[in-house]
Amino acid sequence: MTGQEMDFLGQVIESGFLNDGPLTEKFEAQIAEFLGVPYAVALTSCTAGLYLSLMALGIGHGDEVLVPDITFIATANAVKMTGAEPVLVDVDLETFCISADDAKKKITNRTKAVIPVHVTGRPSNIPALLQLCKEHTLHMVEDAAEALGSASFGGFMGTHGITGCFSLSPAKTITTGQGGLIITKDATIHGRLRELKDQGRPKRGTGGDDVHSSLGFNFKFTDLQSAVGLAQLATLEGRIERLRRHYEIYAETLDNCPGIRLPNFDLADGACPQWTDIYVENGRDELHQHLKEQKMDCRKFWFPIHRQNAYKQDDKQFPNSIAVSNNAMWLPSSLNLTDEDISSVCHAIKSWAKSPQLAARS
Ligand SMILES: Cc1ncc(COP(=O)(O)O)c(C=O)c1O
Missing domain, CATH: 3.40.640.10 (Type I PLP-dependent aspartate aminotransferase-like (Major domain))
Incomplete structure (x- = not known):
């Protein structure tokens, strides 16, 4: 505001x-x-x-x-x-x-x-x-x-x-x-x-x-x-620009980071990430905890709808949604974050990804 x-x-x-x-x-x-x-x-x-x-x-x-x-x-x-x-x-x-x-x-x-x-x-x-x-x-x-x-x-x-x-x-x-x-x-x-x-x-x-x-x-x-x-x-265009910039920094800095994938936003086609999300091949919860300890607030993805009480169904039909729910999370994406803030989150992710425990995770 x-x-x-x-x-x-x-x-x-x-x-x-x-x-x-x-x-x-x-x-x-x-x-x-x-x-x-x-x-x-x-x-x-x-x-x-x-x-x-x-x-x-x-x-x-x-x-x-x-x-x-x-x-x-x-x-x-x-x-x-x-x-x-x-x-x-x-x-x-x-x-x-x-x-x-x-x-x-x-x-x-x-x-x-x-x-x-x-x-x-x-x-x-x-x-x-x-x-x-x-x-x-x-x-x-x-x-x-x-x-x-x-x-x-x-x-x-x-x-x-x-x-x-x-x-x-x-x-x-x-x-x-x-x-x-x-x-x-x-x-x-x-x-x-x-x-x-x-x-x-x-x-x-x-x-x-x-x-x-x-x-x-x-x-x-x-x-x-x-x-x-x-x-x-009145400030929407600036907000969109800022959110696209967040994604650009995350995408550039985390490119080739082992075990981390950023789902693509085609910025040239006009896509705008409201938040930036990642897919962690192994140890999403651990990374979430690691960032939280450094006061970098992230959110784990939703549970699949079919696992919620009102919609309970067998897991068998939903292999991809289970994978996304278990492995995806949103990175800090607030509009008031600076380039430096985003870079420090990237740094924290990269040092986690390269830590010796990674071998044990994979
Ligand atoms: C994908 C999606 N659909 C629907 C809604 C519901 O929006 P509202 O809270 O305005 O009812 C949300 C809200 O966060 C959402 O993320």
């Missing part, structure tokens, strides 16, 4: 209008313009965005939706909220994103949609997934929670599907404390999303004379959040 957040918040408080109003419209318009789409809808969270996207497409009980086994659990939970079944799909070892090959195997006559998750901002295999959607008449809803400002295949992530959903929770490229965004190029879907986020009202009346033309809920954003969002958005 280094920009005009306080000024903009002060203006909203002075105005006396705190609800989802003119500032939220401005925030939505600026996001839509940045991403090059006609419509953006701000709402309470990315989870709500995924849920409403599926609802707007008429997906519910009896339907199936393909979801990667490596993701934050929100992706699967959003499908469950509609009454449809999330069908878990293994991931690619190169990208940690949904495997188009495995997705193809999991399609049944109940499958209605696929939700690729651009893990850490790294683009999923969009061309293969779009081809699959075409062949099997599926919708693609992008979980771009971690991919604001990351681009590939000729457009920003989130713009390739019928909708794209972003998270504004803390540690994302921009944050409003909590919050989410849905973008779409489809006017009808946009209309449905607006109704769904506001109790089924296409337009707000006085409160008494409102027409609720469909079922809907309260997933509204607030102008307080938009004040913060607009201030953050």
Whole structure:
């Protein structure tokens, strides 16, 4: 929060209008313009965005939706909220994103949609997934929670599907404390999303004379959040540049580091790593501990969804997601880190990788 957040918040408080109003419209318009789409809808969270996207497409009980086994659990939970079944799909070892090959195997006559998750901002295999959607008449809803400002295949992530959903929770490229965004190029879907986020009202009346033309809920954003969002958005390009720089230093310095692999971000194609992640061939937990002891905060990857209680399944179908979950972790990637900070993390990783214990590990 280094920009005009306080000024903009002060203006909203002075105005006396705190609800989802003119500032939220401005925030939505600026996001839509940045991403090059006609419509953006701000709402309470990315989870709500995924849920409403599926609802707007008429997906519910009896339907199936393909979801990667490596993701934050929100992706699967959003499908469950509609009454449809999330069908878990293994991931690619190169990208940690949904495997188009495995997705193809999991399609049944109940499958209605696929939700690729651009893990850490790294683009999923969009061309293969779009081809699959075409062949099997599926919708693609992008979980771009971690991919604001990351681009590939000729457009920003989130713009390739019928909708794209972003998270504004803390540690994302921009944050409003909590919050989410849905973008779409489809006017009808946009209309449905607006109704769904506001109790089924296409337009707000006085409160008494409102027409609720469909079922809907309260997933509204607030102008307080938009004040913060607009201030953050003004610095988005600088943030993207900084995150790409983090990755560049990590990639250059850790090149050829034994036992460490950085999944590729194609910076030239426009990809932006929201965080930098690595795959540790042997001893991920040990390296995590080693960095933690030096106050270099890292995060181990998620457990696979199929190992979480609500989605328990046999391990057999998910060899890659198990490997990613056991061996991957996120390196320090905070926006306020300097080049020197990143270099010292690289130094700590390299000295760990070369330590005598490595022989014992491998
Ligand atoms: C991949 C992914 N999907 C969905 C979400 C959910 O976002 P939110 O917390 O805004 O609901 C997150 C949040 O961190 C995420 O990382």
